[in-house]
Amino acid sequence: MKIAIACDHGGFELKETVTAHLKSRGCGVTDLGTHGTDSVDYPQYAMAVVREVLEERADRGILICGSGIGMCMTANRVPGVRAIMASEPYAAKMGRRHNNSNILCLGGRFIGPGLALEIVDTWLQEPFEGGRHQRRLDLMEELARGFAS
């Protein structure tokens, strides 16, 4: 699986840990930065990963900021993105099974590396159940189009 990953300064340390883990699992990883702890603006990094996923250069994306919240809000502005924020594995599991999430957001200041990797592994392996859940995702996109300008 090909994963695009990015972070801001609040997620840099955890991004390094997650990237190494993904590579050790045999995933292809595109690391879109940031590459240090200098303060940066998370929307730029969120949209870089969104682009990789929507243009199908990556199968899925992972975004890490201090809380995971700003990354998740930004990514979900774009139609076709189904980003979830997970601070424990059950959210990752259900976010795949029921919501077919294509982007996982983590909070580098919320969770430690051990828990983060458990969340990532769960999210990578859980399948989408389809069926009624696909109908709801289709409805989500359709209703959102009613607000487009």
Ligand code: RB5
């Ligand atoms: C940066 O201080 C912080 O606001 C950012 O990492 C993130 O938590 C935003 O949602």
